[in-house]
Amino acid sequence: MESSDAYFDRKLEELKLLNSCLAAPLSLDRPGSVDDVIRRKFQLTAALRAAHEMQEWNATETAWAGSARPVSGPFKFRYDYQRADLAVKGPSFYALDKRHVS
Numbered sequence: 001m002e003s004s005d006a007y008f009d010r011k012l013e014e015l016k017l018l019n020s021c022l023a024a025p026l027s028l029d030r031p032g033s034v035d036d037v038i039r040r041k042f043q044l045t046a047a048l049r050a051a052h053e054m055q056e057w058n059a060t061e062t063a064w065a066g067s068a069r070p071v072s073g074p075f076k077f078r079y080d081y082q083r084a085d086l087a088v089k090g091p092s093f094y095a096l097d098k099r100h101v102s
Helices: 004-019 034-055
Strands: 075-078 087-089
Touching: 004 034
Parallel strands: none
Antiparallel strands: 075 087
């Protein structure tokens, strides 16, 4: 069974990993409770989502701007009105290996 210290050390490493994805990382302290872990993960998730939205502000639900071309890893997405005509270009989902998963 994992000790509390080991658990909070592991959670700090997870938080640091998420935090490293931010252009302006947040100040992190080692969590002292499960509530601290959950609160900080929600904060980091919100910051990551906000950063993504700031970069992709023209990709609206209905793609009014017409220039939205979202990409996720090896996949490229194209759609018009409310993604009813979603087209995905990329490798087969069944042929993915570690080269394509990051």
